[in-house]
Amino acid sequence: MPEVELLSPVGDWNCLKASVQNGANSVYFGSEQFNARMYADNFGLQDIKKVISYCKLRNVKTHLTLNTLIKNSEFDEALSLAKRAYEAGIDAIIVQDIGLAKFLIEHFPDMPIHSSTQMSVHNLEGVLELEKLGFKRVVLARELSIDEIEYICRNSNVEIEVFIHGALCICYSGQCLLSSMAGRPFC
Helix, strand or coil: CCCCCCEEECCCHHHHHHHHHCCCCEEEEECCCCCCCCCCCCCCHHHHHHHHHHHHHCCCEEEEEECCCCCHHHHHHHHHHHHHHHHHCCCEEEECCHHHHHHHHHHCCCCCEEECHHHCCCCHHHHHHHHHHCCCEEECCCCCCHHHHHHHHHCCCCEEECCCCCCCCCCCCCCHHHHHCCCCCCC
16 A cells, blocks of 8 residues: 555645644645745745754644746745755645756765646656656646546556645646636635
8 A cells, every 4th residue: 555645735834733633644834935825824945944853843844835937037036945945945846847856866976856736747648757756746637537547557667645635726737827817816
């Protein structure tokens, strides 16, 4: 049986403490930039090290979301944020932008890079491509059935993550920009 990990989203100290105190094995959070929940509560740059320290003390893993598409003009800033988190001891970075992911995989080989659900990976072929690129975990699209998830798990060697509950996207998971065009971003 595969190992099960309870990974909880957190956006502020109250959410972080509630998740950790109620059994989360890992948490994921965004900073003020480059995450799909930009309009939700997020930790400031000055908080990243404190969040990681709080979690490490309690044996909880931390994952930073850099799960937006990165413009050329933003690349150095996104890389700086990833480096800051790496130096603070982040356990993994969740990425949407394939160019940023490839750079991080090549230049920080001991830091696990996870694909974001924003990548809309919904089949074995997509998982195998990300596995070849060096991703350690693939977060599958939420529209997959249990049988499809099981098929992917049996036929790949990368960690697979699935949402058991997610935001109220009004389109397809991983396509939050499209959802946000209808009004307030839900993802």
